[in-house]
Amino acid sequence: MKTPKELKYAKTxxxxxxxxxxxxxxxxxxxxxxxxxxxxxxxxxxEDDTVSKGDTLATIESVKAAADVNFPASGTIIAINxxxxxxxxxxxxxxxxxGWMVRIKLDDHSELxxxxxxxxxEAYNEEREG
Amino acid sequence: MFTPHTxxxxxxxxxxxxxxxxxxxxxxxxxxxxxxxxxxxxPMTEMEIASDxxxxxxxxxxxxxxxxxxxxxxxxxxxxxxxxxxxxRGEFYTAYTPYQPEVSxxxxxAIFEYQSLMTELTGMDVSNASHxxxxxxxxxxxxxAYHFFRGKRKKILLSRAVNPQYRATIRTYMQGFEDVEIxxxxxxxxxxxxxxxxxxxxxxxxxxxxxxxxxxxxxxxxYTKLVEIAxxxxxxxxxxxxxxxxxxxxxxxxxxxxxxxGDGQPLGIPLSYGGxxxxxxxxxxxxxxKLAGRLVGETVDIEGKRAYVLTLxxxxxxxxxxxxxxxxxxNQGLMAxxxxxxxxxxGKTGFKQVANLCYQKAHYAAEQISKLDGFxxxxxxxxxxxxxxxxxxxxxxxxxxxLENHWILCGYxxxxxxxELENHMLVAVxxxxxxxxxxxxxxxxxxxxxx
Numbered sequence: 001m002k003t004p005k006e007l008k009y010a011k012t013x014x015x016x017x018x019x020x021x022x023x024x025x026x027x028x029x030x031x032x033x034x035x036x037x038x039x040x041x042x043x044x045x046x047e048d049d050t051v052s053k054g055d056t057l058a059t060i061e062s063v064k065a066a067a068d069v070n071f072p073a074s075g076t077i078i079a080i081n082x083x084x085x086x087x088x089x090x091x092x093x094x095x096x097x098x099g100w101m102v103r104i105k106l107d108d109h110s111e112l113x114x115x116x117x118x119x120x121x122e123a124y125n126e127e128r129e130g
Numbered sequence: 131m132f133t134p135h136t137x138x139x140x141x142x143x144x145x146x147x148x149x150x151x152x153x154x155x156x157x158x159x160x161x162x163x164x165x166x167x168x169x170x171x172x173p174m175t176e177m178e179i180a181s182d183x184x185x186x187x188x189x190x191x192x193x194x195x196x197x198x199x200x201x202x203x204x205x206x207x208x209x210x211x212x213x214x215x216x217x218x219r220g221e222f223y224t225a226y227t228p229y230q231p232e233v234s235x236x237x238x239x240a241i242f243e244y245q246s247l248m249t250e251l252t253g254m255d256v257s258n259a260s261h262x263x264x265x266x267x268x269x270x271x272x273x274x275a276y277h278f279f280r281g282k283r284k285k286i287l288l289s290r291a292v293n294p295q296y297r298a299t300i301r302t303y304m305q306g307f308e309d310v311e312i313x314x315x316x317x318x319x320x321x322x323x324x325x326x327x328x329x330x331x332x333x334x335x336x337x338x339x340x341x342x343x344x345x346x347x348x349x350x351x352x353y354t355k356l357v358e359i360a361x362x363x364x365x366x367x368x369x370x371x372x373x374x375x376x377x378x379x380x381x382x383x384x385x386x387x388x389x390x391x392g393d394g395q396p397l398g399i400p401l402s403y404g405g406x407x408x409x410x411x412x413x414x415x416x417x418x419x420k421l422a423g424r425l426v427g428e429t430v431d432i433e434g435k436r437a438y439v440l441t442l443x444x445x446x447x448x449x450x451x452x453x454x455x456x457x458x459x460x461n462q463g464l465m466a467x468x469x470x471x472x473x474x475x476x477g478k479t480g481f482k483q484v485a486n487l488c489y490q491k492a493h494y495a496a497e498q499i500s501k502l503d504g505f506x507x508x509x510x511x512x513x514x515x516x517x518x519x520x521x522x523x524x525x526x527x528x529x530x531x532x533l534e535n536h537w538i539l540c541g542y543x544x545x546x547x548x549x550e551l552e553n554h555m556l557v558a559v560x561x562x563x564x565x566x567x568x569x570x571x572x573x574x575x576x577x578x579x580x581x
Binding site for chain 2: 040042061
């Protein structure tokens, strides 16, 4: 399972990559593995929407489940990865690069302090695996 | 007598939960209501009961005894005997629809065929496995549109010429949805005869426009322009259709409707005092993820043989919980089977023939009635299918009383739903009505006019 060091992780398995004032958001390798084959992504937001931490970003449907993706931080939507509408399987094959979901302008960097670093997230996953 | 538990079992259960007697289980209820005297008659033999029940049921008036011109959403069509015979087969006859593919290939295949027939009939891409009735299917259309726009579009535009019961059901379903506004069907809105005017009420806050086809008054209205205007505002359009009419008319799919719903009762289901009926729900492929209810798909099993399973279940309530479009997880299995058998028996030609007979007989009746003194077709030259509105010289209730003496049931008193339609009755004519029936009806009406 890949857990890139430069990312921050939420307990609900989203990652965020900070680039200056902006953040890129997706779901973790662990999350895509739990979901199994993703067949559909429905974005719940549009460009320019302002969102709060915890709001629903998208619903992901896999062959065995449906799950919500939540915003790990508040901000304004800059871009949505529309490619996922036609190629939802990118979430499985490349969750950290081609499978990115949205880019937002961050409201408040301090919100990110609640998130986990890669090491803590890995430990958290191991604990869940029991 | 059916005894679910023996005294010994009851005693054991009471012991486990630590209660002295069954009576103690009800001690929370007010004492005077706990064990009321039921004042039941003395026990009777089976023969006596059968005779009593027969006497009670003989007080009913049925369409077996009367010539019926009642419609308004439920229609008295002929049902081939094979429909009931197949429905009652033990393999199908169950109160609950079993969906497990490993034990229910027959049921699943029947539903799949039902879905295929419905898409063929409506010209739409997808049909679900059905809802309870036409009204609840119409309400699910509002549900779909609301969720498609994720609650951002707040307006649902209803035509006043949509069945009043359907509009009431849509309002019931939409209770508790934040800020949803249901408009367009007040007295001052009129009956949507003027499509230009009705279309002007669609705006970019409109999630759904609901029209009926033919409408509640039987009129066939060309909704081409309305659909165009609604789509230009980004809104969805739902047609409430009569399935029999689609034997003759251009289907909703050809109007580019987004959703087409209707009651399947005319397709081999008896009137039965209002139910069980069948809710048909069809839509475009684009909206399939927001579709409520069950959906059966065709696939192949591990040996490559054709097989049927529920599909796209992740959109449903048992997986998505509160995120699903609807909490409806079941269908009207037996009634969907009735419609499937009915349509299969009639075939394309037979079905068209039924529709054509309804059309021709209704037009003959309308023409004859309009020649009577004091009776007029309320909507003049508007084209209609098998139902039409007549303006009567006296209150409809009075006319109906007179007609009952002639063993004629007619017609639906529109005044009960439409205060502006005093002395207006809705008349439906199906293939079961003969020319002689119509002529009797005309003669009886003539007597009323001369009263």
